[in-house]
Amino acid sequence: MLPNISTFGASSSGIGALGFDPKAFVIQLITFILAYFVLKRYAFGPILKVLRERRETIDKGVKLGEQMQKDKAELAAQVETTLQETRVKADEIISASQDSARQIVRAAEDKAKIKAEGVIKSAEERIQQETALARQKLEKEVVGLIADATEAVIGEKVDDKKDIQIIERTLKGIST
Amino acid sequence: MKTSRLKLAKFIADKSLKSGIKKDFVQEIAAYLLQNRRVGDLDSIMRDVSADWADAGHLEVIASSAHTITPAIEKQIKTKVNQLYPKTKQTIITKILDPEILGGVRLNFANQQLDLSFKAKINKFKQLTMTGKEYN
Numbered sequence: 001m002l003p004n005i006s007t008f009g010a011s012s013s014g015i016g017a018l019g020f021d022p023k024a025f026v027i028q029l030i031t032f033i034l035a036y037f038v039l040k041r042y043a044f045g046p047i048l049k050v051l052r053e054r055r056e057t058i059d060k061g062v063k064l065g066e067q068m069q070k071d072k073a074e075l076a077a078q079v080e081t082t083l084q085e086t087r088v089k090a091d092e093i094i095s096a097s098q099d100s101a102r103q104i105v106r107a108a109e110d111k112a113k114i115k116a117e118g119v120i121k122s123a124e125e126r127i128q129q130e131t132a133l134a135r136q137k138l139e140k141e142v143v144g145l146i147a148d149a150t151e152a153v154i155g156e157k158v159d160d161k162k163d164i165q166i167i168e169r170t171l172k173g174i175s176t
Numbered sequence: 177m178k179t180s181r182l183k184l185a186k187f188i189a190d191k192s193l194k195s196g197i198k199k200d201f202v203q204e205i206a207a208y209l210l211q212n213r214r215v216g217d218l219d220s221i222m223r224d225v226s227a228d229w230a231d232a233g234h235l236e237v238i239a240s241s242a243h244t245i246t247p248a249i250e251k252q253i254k255t256k257v258n259q260l261y262p263k264t265k266q267t268i269i270t271k272i273l274d275p276e277i278l279g280g281v282r283l284n285f286a287n288q289q290l291d292l293s294f295k296a297k298i299n300k301f302k303q304l305t306m307t308g309k310e311y312n
Contacts, residue, residue: 147302166280168249
């Protein structure tokens with residue numbers, strides 16, 4: 001049996017003097033409890049669910065972010081490693097190309113040297129040939145000049161008498 | 177068919193030795209050579225004729241000199257030729273004045289030539305000098 005609540009509220013003395021209405025309090029309590037259960041049944045669950053989901057989402061996002069940071073760091077490390085390897089390979093290729101280019105240049109120089117020596121040799125041979133030809137021509141001209149001079153001298157110096165003497169001497173000299 | 181040069185030369189030599197060299201005969205030979213386009217063979221034919229004459233004892237010597245050959249020289253030439261050709265009955269010397277030879281004498285006879293001229297010596301000097309041999 002409930003105490004007489006109305007007596008508590010109606011009284012202007014004791015707790016009533018403080019403004020506390022027990023009736024109202026009980027009703028409010030009941031209302032609160034009802035509200036609590038209703039909320040618990042219909043609100044708290046979904047709200048908590050939403051909050052949980054949100055938290056999970058946030059946690060996931062944080063984890064994802066952390067994972068992405070980690071992956072980013074790993075990727076950066078990989079990229080750095082790959083870059084280093086690539087630089088090393090590039091250096092090797094450049095070095096090999098330079099060696100190859102040097103070899104090509106050396107081979108071309110050797111070829112050019114051989115060709116130049118060949119050209120010089122041909123030129124020397126040609127010079128020798130032309131010198132020999134010039135010498136022969138000069139000898140021929142000198143001989144021709146000597147012969148012409150001799151003919152001129154003979155023409156001047158050998159008269160009838162001398163010619164007859166020479167013929168006589170020559171005929172005597174013929175052995176039979 | 178073309179008569180060979182030697183046969184033709186033999187015919188001319190025989191005819192000329194028998195009858196001498198007559199104008200008609202010379203004209204006939206000239207006409208024959210012209211007709212058969214053998215004028216270029218004349219020198220060769222005359223050499224062969226000279227050789228045939230020489231075989232028959234009649235030697236013709238063509239003596240070329242830069243100055244006139246004296247009778248003494250002519251005599252010497254005949255003497256030398258007779259020494260070279262003992263069977264010669266008659267030597268006929270034809271003298272030609274050729275200043276080109278400068279001096280000395282050049283003797284052409286019976287398919288042979290004896291060149292004692294200065295020109296020949298100078299040519300020989302040229303030839304030997306060009307071939308690099310010493311000229312003695």
